[in-house]
Amino acid sequence: MSIPIIVGNWKMHKTIAEAVAFVKALEQRLIPEDRACLAVPFTALRACATHALRSRIGAQNMSDAAQGPFTGEISAPMLLEAGAQFVLLGHSERRHLFAEDEGLIRRKLERAIHQGIQPILCVGELLEQRRAGQTEAVVVRQLESALGELTDPGSLMIAYEPVWAIGTGETASCAQAVEMHQLIRRYLSRWNRPVPILYGGSVRPDNAAALLNESEVNGLLVGGASLELDSFLSIVEQGRRG
Ligand code: PGA
Numbered sequence: 001m002s003i004p005i006i007v008g009n010w011k012m013h014k015t016i017a018e019a020v021a022f023v024k025a026l027e028q029r030l031i032p033e034d035r036a037c038l039a040v041p042f043t044a045l046r047a048c049a050t051h052a053l054r055s056r057i058g059a060q061n062m063s064d065a066a067q068g069p070f071t072g073e074i075s076a077p078m079l080l081e082a083g084a085q086f087v088l089l090g091h092s093e094r095r096h097l098f099a100e101d102e103g104l105i106r107r108k109l110e111r112a113i114h115q116g117i118q119p120i121l122c123v124g125e126l127l128e129q130r131r132a133g134q135t136e137a138v139v140v141r142q143l144e145s146a147l148g149e150l151t152d153p154g155s156l157m158i159a160y161e162p163v164w165a166i167g168t169g170e171t172a173s174c175a176q177a178v179e180m181h182q183l184i185r186r187y188l189s190r191w192n193r194p195v196p197i198l199y200g201g202s203v204r205p206d207n208a209a210a211l212l213n214e215s216e217v218n219g220l221l222v223g224g225a226s227l228e229l230d231s232f233l234s235i236v237e238q239g240r241r242g
Contacts, residue, residue: 009223014044015044025229027053049084059087086119090123105146109147120158157196197216197218205231205238
């Protein structure tokens with residue numbers, strides 16, 4: 001079994017100094033096989049990338065435009081120049097708190113691929129959608145709207161993150177995660193190329209192993225538990241047991 005990809009998503013946490021201290025300490029404890037990634041605040045990208053040797057550093061969001069009069073936005077070339085290797089797109093907090101719609105997420109994804117920054121497309125249903133039996137339809141619609149026109153997935157990764165599990169302490173069961181990963185994999189099979197599928201939503205050191213045990217789960221997207229070095233490392237280390 002290949003080593004899973006563990007992506008920390010720091011959201012709006014950590015100053016540059018805090019971020020650098022974390023990355024330096026992390027690097028001391030990673031082994032060459034580890035596939036640890038950190039999605040850090042824009043301000044910390046350059047400094048983290050400078051200190052990252054085994055880990056990969058990325059961003060949490062990106063504009064769909066290459067440049068222009070878009071106050072407060074940041075472009076793919078700027079991220080690449082700052083040392084970002086990947087970018088999260090369509091995270092549920094972007095979709096729901098910042099009203100990013102499916103058209104915008106599709107344009108961001110196309111832009112990321114065009115500019116050569118690896119996209120991690122996040123998809124997932126709301127609790128009311130799951131209760132209404134719409135989970136599969138919602139996720140397929142999110143995939144189709146973002147990826148429907150894509151001829152080559154390149155280095156694309158998908159993160160399945162049920163919105164009701166993000167930051168709530170409530171994780172999807174392994175069976176729920178596997179069912180959705182299978183659905184997503186069937187959708188992705190059109191390209192005949194492996195696209196890693198990560199699970200995210202209240203992943204912690206005490207539930208990571210069970211999720212990673214599932215061959216459908218190629219990695220994890222970790223929010224809250226990525227903020228402390230020991231809990232993030234514990235999850236990375238559990239990925240080594242494959
Ligand atoms: P969480 O966040 O692990 O704190 O639930 C996951 C995410 O938002 O990517």
